[in-house]
Amino acid sequence: MLTLLLLEVVLLNGIIALNGAASNPFSAVLLVPVVMAFMVLPWWPAASILATSISAQLIQLLILQLSEHGQMLHHYYGMVFGFVLTSLIVAAVVTYFRQQLQQREDAIRSLRERQLRNEQLLAIGTAAAQLTHDVATPVQSIHLLLEEALESPTTTPLIKEIATQFHRIEQQLAQWRSVADDVREQRNVVMDVRKIWRSLQHLLLVARPEALLQWQWLATDDTALIKADGTLLPALTNIVINASEAAEQTGQPQVTVRSQLHQGEWLLEVINLAEPLSPLAIQKLGLAFVESKAGHGIGAVLSNATIEKFGGSVHWQQQNSEVLTVISLPVVANV
Incomplete structure (x- = not known):
């Protein structure tokens, strides 16, 4: 597509140059490749089409300066300057609306x-x-x-x-x-972060007594309150259990669970070793069912949906064989 548009720019400029150059009333047709480029091509190829069109106009202007049309130079200058200004405006407008359409399509895709x-x-x-x-x-x-x-x-x-x-x-x-x-x-209650932290430790001790969990409370002596219901604690428990099971498959079952308060949010970080996943699988984790040897990721989807219901979020990051799960929940009040 880029090659085709470049040939079109060269061909149209050649025809216009041989038929009156800037004085040709059909010179506006030179804007068509610019519009098409910014509609269908990425930013850099589209910018190259724009630069080629402007360069072709400037070359025609230099040729006219050496010709016998000196009395028309001011008119030619105006026509070329108008083309350059119009091309830049058209490129900016098309790019803006293209970005708006892309954002709308992304929003619709996310909604679906x-x-x-x-x-x-x-x-x-x-x-x-x-x-x-x-x-x-x-x-x-x-x-x-x-x-x-x-x-x-x-x-x-x-x-x-x-x-x-x-x-x-x-x-x-x-x-x-x-x-x-x-x-x-829809009964949401205000919960103390420290009580949730202790309840999470107790549940995991009962559900996975064999798990090697290292608990780190990095928050200050102050605590905080969050608003949630009874589904929050099972969601947090499920994420830690999934991390523990993934770590056991690597032969290094150690899992670190950290808690801290940061900028009006309660952050719960889970660090474990796991078998490497593709970037696409990491991106879809918690958003869609991801089939693996251990299952389909239903627990991660349930936990993510539950935490999002309370205004929080879950993010997974992988560096080499280490997986970092960051759970953030908004704090309604500090104590």
Whole structure:
């Protein structure tokens, strides 16, 4: 395309030069390649088309100075200057509107991706709600059977261990119903960052007691408050668990979790080793399902959507084999 436009510029300038040069009433046609270049070509090739057109006009002006049309030089100067000014204005206007259209297309594309992600999350949430409803009756039946077994004089330690583990399942289901009620009724509460930090440590100690986690509180003695609901803590827990599982696959399971307050935001940073991912996979992580050996990235998408709901963001960065996950949440008040 660049070569074609350059040939068009040279050809049109040659025809105009042989037919009156700047005095030719059809010299405005020289603006057509400039407009097309700034519409379809990148910035530097389009600028080269503009420079070629202006140079061709200046060459014609120099040729006219050596000819016998000295009495028309002022007119020629005006025509060439008008062409140069018009070309620059046209280039600036076309570039501006092209950028505006590109921004609008990017916004529409982002909206479509977000809508697709929300539809997928809605399907996952519907399936999870249906699963919880379906297991409610078997859970109650098992609960009654365990109560009868525990009341029996021949109760074994194995039955007691099963009852303990089953009690944890009941607690998880009750917590899930409570979180679902908070989401349905949009009940956001003000939470202390330090309490969230301690709850996160406790949950991970229960969920992944074997994980090697290093906790670093880099904030000052002051704490802060953020506004969220019960889904925030599971989202943060899921991100740390994903980091721990990724680190275990490398043979170096150490994961560092840092917390700090910075410019009105609570930053939670998770650092771990992981198998190298492509830049495109890193860019899509948390925004779309990314298929890998460990799954499809559903947990990252859920966590990212949950944190975005509270005005926060999640960013993943990879340098060599080290992955840095930065979670930021806006602070509503300092304490």
